[in-house]
Amino acid sequence: MNSHIKGEIKSLIIVLSILLALFVVVLFYWYFIKSDYKGVITNLQEENFTLEPINADEEAEYNVYKIYFSKNTKIRGKGTTVDDLDERQQIKVWVEKINKRMVANKINIIEE
Numbered sequence: 001m002n003s004h005i006k007g008e009i010k011s012l013i014i015v016l017s018i019l020l021a022l023f024v025v026v027l028f029y030w031y032f033i034k035s036d037y038k039g040v041i042t043n044l045q046e047e048n049f050t051l052e053p054i055n056a057d058e059e060a061e062y063n064v065y066k067i068y069f070s071k072n073t074k075i076r077g078k079g080t081t082v083d084d085l086d087e088r089q090q091i092k093v094w095v096e097k098i099n100k101r102m103v104a105n106k107i108n109i110i111e112e
Helices: 003-033
Strands: 037-042 048-052 065-068 074-076 090-098 101-109
Touching (some): 037 065
Parallel strands (some): 065 101
Antiparallel strands (some): 037 048, 048 065
16 A cells, blocks of 8 residues: 555545544434423423423314423423423423323423
C-alpha cells in the first residue's frame, strides 16, 4: 500500500467514526429524552388523568390515554408536585407500563 491509500483509509475510518457517534447521539435522544406522549390534561383526578391531543378536531376520533400517578412521578416545568397540575394544561409525559396501567415517571408542564 502506498501512502495515498493509507491516507484515504484513515479518512474513511474518521468519517465512519463520526457517523457512528452521531447515530449513538440520535439513538440516545430518541430513547431517553423524547417523551412518550404529548397532550392536554383532562379528567384530572387524585390518582390519574386522561391525556388528549393538543389540537383535537371535535369531529375526528383520537386515542386518549388514562395515565396514573405514583409516589415516584416527577413534575417539571411550572410545578413540582401533582397538585400543581391543572385541567387543560399542556404536558409531555414519560410512562412505564405497570400491571397493564400507564404510570407516569415524569411529567413536564409545557410553558405557555
